[in-house]
Amino acid sequence: EDQVTQSPEALRLQEGESSSLNCSYTVSGLRGLFWYRQDPGKGPEFLFTLYSAGEEKEKERLKATLTKKESFLHITAPKPEDSATYLCAVQAWGDDKIIFGKGTRLHILP
Amino acid sequence: KAGVTQTPRYLIKTRGQQVTLSCSPISGHRSVSWYQQTPGQGLQFLFEYFSETQRNKGNFPGRFSGRQFSNSRSEMNVSTLELGDSALYLCASSGDSNEQFFGPGTRLTVL
Numbered sequence: 001e002d003q004v005t006q007s008p009e010a011l012r013l014q015e016g017e018s019s020s021l022n023c024s025y026t027v028s029g030l031r032g033l034f035w036y037r038q039d040p041g042k043g044p045e046f047l048f049t050l051y052s053a054g055e056e057k058e059k060e061r062l063k064a065t066l067t068k069k070e071s072f073l074h075i076t077a078p079k080p081e082d083s084a085t086y087l088c089a090v091q092a093w094g095d096d097k098i099i100f101g102k103g104t105r106l107h108i109l110p
Numbered sequence: 111k112a113g114v115t116q117t118p119r120y121l122i123k124t125r126g127q128q129v130t131l132s133c134s135p136i137s138g139h140r141s142v143s144w145y146q147q148t149p150g151q152g153l154q155f156l157f158e159y160f161s162e163t164q165r166n167k168g169n170f171p172g173r174f175s176g177r178q179f180s181n182s183r184s185e186m187n188v189s190t191l192e193l194g195d196s197a198l199y200l201c202a203s204s205g206d207s208n209e210q211f212f213g214p215g216t217r218l219t220v221l
Binding site for chain 2: 087095
């Protein structure tokens with residue numbers, strides 16, 4: 001069964017303190033892995049799609065990487081406005097369903 | 111380009127009632143997916159519609175149903191509401207790529 005596990009569940013960092021969020025996945029043939037950001041009371045906001053192991057994508061202070069079993073979302077020198085829940089999701093070939101992890105709640109302290 | 115819109119944004123119902131939620135996708139997007147989000151379970155897939163046909167369905171009871179119209183707008187219906195149906199219901203649309211873009215959600219409270 002396709003599965004996505006995110007860790008840690010919650011993370012508190014000081015402003016400027018870099019860290020990484022983990023997304024481990026089990027899927028029968030990865031079609032795509034997605035990262036989203038969700039602010040309280042709002043819908044998820046699309047960040048990145050990764051398709052194959054070794055691929056990396058960057059946007060401002062965020063960089064997403066992908067291996068055959070997991071993805072990392074690296075946050076460099078975060079600011080308080082980066083505080084949000086970050087969601088990881090996967091889609092398998094032959095299945096249009098997208099399966100989400102439960103997310104990592106990130107809190108950046110000023 | 112306008113984003114995904116959902117109406118209403120907030121809804122309060124009582125047990126046993128039914129509810130209909132609406133979603134307008136991004137112009138040109140033919141796929142609409144619905145999700146239920148709760149603090150304990152996270153985002154759970156309900157169903158996906160593509161060109162007016164249900165293409166995929168999650169593990170929810172038959173009380174949850176949906177449809178899509180020729181203009182790609184979609185509705186989901188929940189009949190015989192239960193307390194456990196209280197959640198944020200999210201709609202997402204996608205075009206030729208498989209990237210999904212979400213609306214702001216409808217917050218449903220069942221009393």
